[in-house]
Amino acid sequence: MHFRKLDSNGLVCYQVPELGLRTFNKQEAIAAIRVPAFVAATGIRDSDLISRYFEADLDGSGKLSWDELSTFQKKTYNEFRYESNDSALRPDEFLHVGGGDCDDFALYSAGLLRFWGWELYLGCLSPGRGTEGHAICLSYEEGTFSSSFTYFDVAAGSTEDGSPLKRGRYVPIDYDCVGELSNATGKGWKLTEIYVPEKASERKM
Numbered sequence: 001m002h003f004r005k006l007d008s009n010g011l012v013c014y015q016v017p018e019l020g021l022r023t024f025n026k027q028e029a030i031a032a033i034r035v036p037a038f039v040a041a042t043g044i045r046d047s048d049l050i051s052r053y054f055e056a057d058l059d060g061s062g063k064l065s066w067d068e069l070s071t072f073q074k075k076t077y078n079e080f081r082y083e084s085n086d087s088a089l090r091p092d093e094f095l096h097v098g099g100g101d102c103d104d105f106a107l108y109s110a111g112l113l114r115f116w117g118w119e120l121y122l123g124c125l126s127p128g129r130g131t132e133g134h135a136i137c138l139s140y141e142e143g144t145f146s147s148s149f150t151y152f153d154v155a156a157g158s159t160e161d162g163s164p165l166k167r168g169r170y171v172p173i174d175y176d177c178v179g180e181l182s183n184a185t186g187k188g189w190k191l192t193e194i195y196v197p198e199k200a201s202e203r204k205m
Contacts, residue, residue, distance in 0.1 A: 030054075030062045038115045042198055046092035053115040064116035066146065070178045072112060076105065077176035088135075088200050102175075102184060103135035103200070109173050110137045110197035121159065121170065122200045123152070124193035125185050133192065134184045137173040140166060149179030152191045161199040170194075 014029035015022045021032050031054065038053070039045055056072045057064055081099035089097065089104040091111035100108075106122055113120040119140040126133025138152070145151075149171055156167035170191075174182045181189075 026062070027054075027060065030057075034115055034117070037117070038111075041114055042091075042111065044090060044092050044111070046095070049092045049095050049111070050115070052095070053112050056112055057116070064112070064118070066178060069112070069173065073109065073173060073178055074176045076108060080105070080108075105175055106135045106137045106173075107197055107200065113137065113139060113173075114197065120197065121165075122195040122197045123170070123172070123191050124195075125181070125189045126192050127186065127189055128192070134174075134189070136181070137197075138170040138194065139173065141169050141171050145171060146179055150181065151179075154191070154194070159194045159196055159199075161195055163196045163199070165194060 011024055012026075013022055013024055014026050016029055016032050019032055021029065023029055023032075034054065035050060038050065044050075056068055058068050058071065059065075080094070082101060082105075083097075083099045084101045085104070088107055089100050091108045094100045094104045094108045103122070110120050110122060121138040121140065123136050123138040124133050125136060141151070151169040151171045154165065154167065154170050157165050159165050171179055172181055174180070175184070176182070
């Protein structure tokens with residue numbers, strides 16, 4: 001689904017052909033695409049959460065940039081408290097309780113990327129399988145990104161929940177870090193598990 005820009009009597013008109021929508025409001029056209037796709041993928045209809053995700057597109061371009069993602073992550077890290085719990089919270093639950101632990105922060109970030117059409121996963125890092133670890137969001141990247149970013153080179157296979165997993169580069173998003181890992185991890189920690197975020201909610205992690 002996409003929108004296209006048309007000139008109409010000197011005004012810019014945006015059209016979403018798949019929805020039969022014509023509007024002079026670019027944000028309305030973007031929302032008409034993004035919101036239904038997000039709801040279909042996550043089942044989440046929370047208007048407060050959707051507004052936060054929508055407003056992360058600071059320049060109103062209809063796309064989320066790495067810089068905008070970084071700004072969102074810093075805001076999230078400063079606004080929400082770290083609080084241990086037993087199971088992973090959905091992004092709307094994380095928002096309304098005001099915090100959570102690493103998997104909840106990661107799922108909240110994953111929700112943002114899902115909203116903006118990125119291909120993303122939830123990753124678990126640890127010194128080794130069977131030991132307590134740390135959860136992060138991962139973005140699968142086929143194109144170019146900053147040379148300063150770290151990434152995981154992952155082989156094709158399947159996620160822990162049985163979903164197909166592409167071979168390629170996966171960039172970490174960790175608390176307020178984009179393209180790097182926070183100090184919640186240590187030297188020698190490895191990526192041990194990968195999940196589809198929507199299948200990780202409510203799991204004990």
